[in-house]
Amino acid sequence: MIMFKTSLRTIGVMTSGGDAPGMNPAIRAVVRTALANGIRVIGIEDGYEGMLNGRFREMGARDVGGILQRGGTILRTARSMEFKTPEGQRKAIRQLSSAGIDAVVIIGGDGSLTGGMKLQEQGVPVIGIPGSIDNDIYGTDMCVGVDTALNTIVDAIDKLRDTASSHNRAFFVETMGRNCGYLAVQAGIICGAEMAIIPEYETPFKEVAEAVEDAYKRGKSHCIIVVAEGAKLNANELAAKLQEMNVGFDTRVTVLGHVQRGGKPTAFDRFLATRFGVKAIEFLLSGQTGVMTALTGRDITPIPLATVVNNRRTLSEEYIKMARILAR
Amino acid sequence: MIMFKTSLRTIGVMTSGGDAPGMNPAIRAVVRTALANGIRVIGIEDGYEGMLNGRFREMGARDVGGILQRGGTILRTARSMEFKTPEGQRKAIRQLSSAGIDAVVIIGGDGSLTGGMKLQEQGVPVIGIPGSIDNDIYGTDMCVGVDTALNTIVDAIDKLRDTASSHNRAFFVETMGRNCGYLAVQAGIICGAEMAIIPEYETPFKEVAEAVEDAYKRGKSHCIIVVAEGAKLNANELAAKLQEMNVGFDTRVTVLGHVQRGGKPTAFDRFLATRFGVKAIEFLLSGQTGVMTALTGRDITPIPLATVVNNRRTLSEEYIKMARILAR
Amino acid sequence: MIMFKTSLRTIGVMTSGGDAPGMNPAIRAVVRTALANGIRVIGIEDGYEGMLNGRFREMGARDVGGILQRGGTILRTARSMEFKTPEGQRKAIRQLSSAGIDAVVIIGGDGSLTGGMKLQEQGVPVIGIPGSIDNDIYGTDMCVGVDTALNTIVDAIDKLRDTASSHNRAFFVETMGRNCGYLAVQAGIICGAEMAIIPEYETPFKEVAEAVEDAYKRGKSHCIIVVAEGAKLNANELAAKLQEMNVGFDTRVTVLGHVQRGGKPTAFDRFLATRFGVKAIEFLLSGQTGVMTALTGRDITPIPLATVVNNRRTLSEEYIKMARILAR
Amino acid sequence: MIMFKTSLRTIGVMTSGGDAPGMNPAIRAVVRTALANGIRVIGIEDGYEGMLNGRFREMGARDVGGILQRGGTILRTARSMEFKTPEGQRKAIRQLSSAGIDAVVIIGGDGSLTGGMKLQEQGVPVIGIPGSIDNDIYGTDMCVGVDTALNTIVDAIDKLRDTASSHNRAFFVETMGRNCGYLAVQAGIICGAEMAIIPEYETPFKEVAEAVEDAYKRGKSHCIIVVAEGAKLNANELAAKLQEMNVGFDTRVTVLGHVQRGGKPTAFDRFLATRFGVKAIEFLLSGQTGVMTALTGRDITPIPLATVVNNRRTLSEEYIKMARILAR
Structure with missing residues (x-):
């Protein structure tokens, strides 16, 4: 899981899977924190499909101005069948490499993080940020988008x-x-x-x-x-x-x-997405990759993508009981 | 359409048909304007079904406090098959009479206003207030509830x-x-x-x-x-x-x-409902009954219930064209 | 007030004075209706100040995409002292002329419409659209922005x-x-x-x-x-x-x-602004200039700018009384 | 801090200090959880002032119906000078005793919890629930009302x-x-x-x-x-x-x-308030009193009122720095 990258110069950031309110604040935090640390940022449009087809664009500080309050994702998102194949993954890695992208921050749900794990296994440093209104991702108390939904x-x-x-x-x-x-x-x-x-x-x-x-x-x-x-x-x-x-x-x-x-992200989602985005860059800088930023109690901690992907989140029985009593 | 009532002492107010946001502000305006004119107000619950079954309750100024911002209708509403029959109508009139109700303000849609016309024809003074999110009532530019919807x-x-x-x-x-x-x-x-x-x-x-x-x-x-x-x-x-x-x-x-x-009524619906409610009492006091309060341009005018019920509202072609041009 | 313009090819559109929610939908309607009629549109930024300084930009159909739901004004607005002077006005007219602007649609309040009248008097065809949350403009039942406010x-x-x-x-x-x-x-x-x-x-x-x-x-x-x-x-x-x-x-x-x-414009303001914008172009095309689009009852009619500017709107006593009775 | 109460039959619940959105859901959860455990609930109106003057009313399950979405507090709140004196406190305790109230749940801020500690010291079992939009209470990550504010x-x-x-x-x-x-x-x-x-x-x-x-x-x-x-x-x-x-x-x-x-409580505040309310009764039943329900990470834990009252919450430096970087 841990690999050390001495010379992180350019990162890619993308959103993938179903969109969730708060993805934009996450993008903003990733971009501005990276820039503040002297790292160039490339936006990858349309998720893995865009990665495969080289839909890349440079992201400056102003490009993420005024997006905190916007629902959806300015980088758009899509589902890609091709990326699920080994050939697709190799093609994606070639695209990243030829664009000079040293690491990728992927904001998305279970499927998107599984894709991220594949990239990491093949040598591309990846940080995942859990974004999904369903709150069905293992390892984090909350995903970006749940509170707004x-x-x-x-x-x-x-x-x-x-x-x-x-x-x-x-x-x-x-x-x-x-x-x-x-x-x-x-x-x-x-x-x-x-x-x-x-x-x-x-x-x-x-x-x-x-x-x-x-x-x-x-x-x-x-x-x-x-x-x-x-x-x-x-x-x-x-x-x-x-x-x-x-x-x-x-x-x-x-x-x-x-x-x-849809809808503009709530205060909670803006803050959670922002913390995740900032931590994603901190993890990258400290050489922790192949991990997802997770809310665990009041902290943001790194959880290996393999752990995230290979476990299933369960619901708290306590809350189910609570619902019954309170309905009376 | 016009009949003169020298001794208006008690009126009933009810909501009927599908509920619409703004019905509560209309009830409030009817109640407070009536009370300010020395008229007693009886709330009729559950529309015509409640009228048939004598579900009546006295309404004071405080009973309509704090309802301006509430969706739905505190008097509830229902559909009644029985009222559509002549026997049903006679039963309803007996109920009104034995409760000492001299006139009724009915807030509702097409079907409810048709019911109102039947009562009027049989001697019960009625004022209708158009309430329907569909805006499908003839004679008024807008119905209560449309703007909120x-x-x-x-x-x-x-x-x-x-x-x-x-x-x-x-x-x-x-x-x-x-x-x-x-x-x-x-x-x-x-x-x-x-x-x-x-x-x-x-x-x-x-x-x-x-x-x-x-x-x-x-x-x-x-x-x-x-x-x-x-x-x-x-x-x-x-x-x-x-x-x-x-x-x-x-x-x-x-x-x-x-x-x-649902939802709390917008500024527009609160104001429209309030004007309708105030005018309903003014029309009653001036002896104009068998009419609906209608927004015609900037004024609230009385339209005979028969005109309302026997005509069909059509859509403006102009707006349909406008929609096409602007989508470009 | 009426002058006929046989060859209307290019118009300018601007917002001026205090901003009001709904100005963006008005801009959108002006632009798209003009384009649909084969007229080029130039956006004038920062109100009269921008007009004086030639801050002009071409507006295409896509430039007004996605602005219906945005508060404020994408053309921005400002107050200008210089424009109030005869020299200022001559300078503005030279700017319009050298940009090939044949007529101007001005969205704003009392002061902005007074400016529009000055331009009209000096030969520039002008249409005003009343935009002000205060609803203090004579001649129109409602201004753009009032309902949202x-x-x-x-x-x-x-x-x-x-x-x-x-x-x-x-x-x-x-x-x-x-x-x-x-x-x-x-x-x-x-x-x-x-x-x-x-x-x-x-x-x-x-x-x-x-x-x-x-x-x-x-x-x-x-x-x-x-x-x-x-x-x-x-x-x-x-x-x-x-x-x-x-x-x-x-x-x-x-x-x-x-x-x-601030805030995204309500349904009412979007619709009013859109109707005003469409009518502004219709008035221009029919040669009616020096007028303001006004909501009078359910219609949009042209009111001479001079009438608008030289009269003062008064409040309805009826509503003031109504407020008293209903508070009880 | 811990005392065991073998025979808890009746509790009081009150809100005190500045109101905060979410107090109503907290009241609802306290009432319904208590009733589900066979405990009677008395609502104390107007905070400590009402406690001093015996403004008590029985609370049934229906009395807290429909309040989840209402801002403010149905029990109202007030500040009391008299309660701060030892005589005031003795008077309050006599009132509770003569009403048969065995324990009190107090929803409020710092000052209100200090009052609660005084009662506890004099033998009245107390549970505090932190309610304050300021989020200035020591020991809990979040207070009821902060998210809505x-x-x-x-x-x-x-x-x-x-x-x-x-x-x-x-x-x-x-x-x-x-x-x-x-x-x-x-x-x-x-x-x-x-x-x-x-x-x-x-x-x-x-x-x-x-x-x-x-x-x-x-x-x-x-x-x-x-x-x-x-x-x-x-x-x-x-x-x-x-x-x-x-x-x-x-x-x-x-x-x-x-x-x-003001405003209707957000999803987060409704849930936090509900969890606090449920836990307040659980703590009481397990004999843990003189404590406040606190959100610590993802759990609700009991924190001694003395700890709460004698410490001062500090702000995270991390967030202050984060704000600087992200503004760029």
Whole structure:
């Protein structure tokens, strides 16, 4: 994992995989910290696809001015099939080499970090920064983008509650998160939902029906069930089944969708992304590569990419229980 | 339409049909203006269903304190099949009469105002206030709730654009509006969408494909198509067909859904709702009933409920053209 | 006022005076509508100062991409003393002439439109677009920026109410508006303030004290008084005097300040600015110059700049009364 | 610090000192967790003043419904001089005793927790929950309310930047924080300010002037300086001095004021407050009292109130340096 680079002169920075709010502040911190240390920075556009095709551009301090508050990523992102092949990787390394890029900072999710590990194994020093609204990356408490996505979900559910209460309705709200229930559980707790249905646990339909009925009997004017997109029971199916049962509430479904990826980054995400970006350069300068910047408690620490990629993050049981008690 | 009521002592106020942000400020204005004129106010809960079942409660000035900024409606709303029958209407009138209610202010959409006309025809003085996010009510420039819904849509599309630009994507965004394309056209103009697809005009799929291709060729990093829920071509179908054509952009769909109904009312909706509420009482006091408060230019004028109910609002062609030119 | 320009080939567009949210959508609409009509567009930077110094740049369709949602103005704005002199004006006209600019669209407030009238008088065709958060321009129901500013004020006062209620406090909130009480009166109505103090009417301190005491006696947990910046009684002085009287509430002051000028434009402001921009080009093409685009009811009409500049907008008494009744 | 209470049947909960967004979610979590454990909950209104005067009310599960998203505190808060005296404290203890309150959960800042320590010393089991937007409480990484306040500041500065850029202006923005520079430093980093001026370090005026001049020379269109309210150099004085120097930018001042205390709590604050509330009851049940719930890394741990009250939180030098590098 550790290799020492005596003469770091030029680095590349790129975003990859699904975009997440806060990627821009991370780019900004990488660029400005590198420049402050006398390192040149090349922006790699469109993720690994751009790396393969040499879509490189020099980044100065002004190029990252005014991007702190912008969602998405100014370097854009894409998925690349070609990079997954050994030939693709060799081609990418040739591109980096001919552009004089000595090391790469990769901001992205699980797949992107796996790509980074491949590069590192073949001799290109890499630092990963976890960026993903799903919070499904092992080794870090939080990824860049999670806090903004959660606040977007909270705003949406607060709005749905207005209309749910006015109509005595039960809403099934589908959140993003792929195979990870993190967003759904957190949203459940902080929005006061009756229940969160997640991929990590199988919830029998009976339990869902009981929770809704129970809310109705306790005199609640609405009922909110958060459903992670990866859950076995799909929001639309759940609503249809429940509607048939005639539990008192009328049911409705809302799939929050891609709005969860957008929006200007929150204070938390700007700060986390900035710390990650600064540390990425510090790790590079101290010769620590093949690692990801991770939030562990209150510190930013380096975690080997291999550890990140070969482990699976699990959800805290504590929070799942907490959600149940508080919904009462 | 005009009848004179010498002894107006007690009025009822209710919300009906789909809820809309701004209904609460309208209730507040009705209650406080009535009280200031020495009139008692009874809140009718759950729309016509509550009217049929006598769900009445006295409203004082403090009961409408702190509701200006709340979405939904504190009186709740519901749909009632029974009220549509002549027996239902007679039952409702008996309930009003036995509660001593001399006149009713009804805040709601087309169906709710039709109900109001029925009551008026049978001797109950009624004032309607147009409340609907769809802006599909004849006779008024704007309904309560439209401005808030538009701002919610704008926020969502601004977020989608972040992620669309980062991924070179075309997004199909479905807005509410039932059979009316108002929200979709407005959103198209103010969000800079490439196209708005609405129920009022049939858009051949070929045109959609050309607009998307054209945006791609002009070097745009994203493409947004707003699709009204009532349009012939459904957002999901459109996206699927376009994806097959391989026009350069990857396609995605987002159905904004019920979040469009919620949220704290904007400045515009609070003010419009307040003016409507004040005028409703003024019309009652001057003996003008069987009318709806309508925004016509800068004034609030009374429009006979029969005129409202028997005409259909059409969209301005001018705006549809405007949307095309500005997307370039 | 009317002159006919047979050969309109190139126009200039600029923003001037205090910035207002929505200026960017106005610029975008001017540019794209002009281009669609085969007219070249030159952006004039920094208002009249830039006009004097030839800070001109060609504007293409892509130059106004992605600015709909941005506050401020991409052309920047400035105040110029030199332009107020006849020599200054002649110099400006020479600059326009040597850049081949046949007509100018000026987006700004009272002072900026006065400048526009001077140019028109000296033979330069001018169209004005009213942009000012103060809504103090004669002849138009609304200026670009007012709706956004009001929503910013509403958000701020909603937040202040949270803390005011928690502490049993009276807040004096100073809003912008120079000599015009529009923002203060509107904010008073839509935020449910106890009182709005404005430049147009002299409010004796006694009345203020009574309103606050009255709110306390009626059991309100807080009291909000909106004070226009141009009012005789200043927010700080009012609070200090009231604190001495010991009326029950503790008093605090908040001066909202320049945040009122910023923020992404609301749906309303984007639409108004867009309509103004489109109409500005239509007026030019039809030979109507020396006019301002004005919102009159639901239409956009041309009002002679001389009429705009030589009249003073007054506030509606109706709304002032309305504010009183609703605060109860 | 540790005492064992075999028979905990009734607890009191109160908010005290300056209000902070997130106090309501904390109250909700305390109430619902207590009820789930068979403990009765009494709400104490208006902080120590209410405790002294017996303003107690029973809290059921429904009493804390719908408050997650509300700013301020439903129990209100106040400052009490009387409670600071030994007689006052004895009176308070008598009130608690006669209401059958066995332990108290106090949500508030430094002063409020000092009061809690006094009660604990005299035999009343107390748990403190840190609530303060200033983040000036020793022992916890974050207090309830800080994240929401930061996001409010970020929104405001993003707006000010719009107008600053449009006018080539330098803005001095005063943030809250009493004697603590936390909010100012964080805001400086995440808003990309040129400088943050804080109570903890003396910044010579010369340095401020140089930073502003430097920004001007580097071609920035605006300059933002964040000034903590407790800083030696006041925002107004700074601006006045700088204006005289004529550095290129025009200067303006904005005092953000009490809006920083309001607003609906963010996702982070809702979650932190909820965890604190749940843990407060867990600590009580396990007999750990005289402690504050503290966020230490990713855990919530009990810190003795005496430790909290007798130590002073310091700012991280690392962040102050980070702010400098990133502003470039």
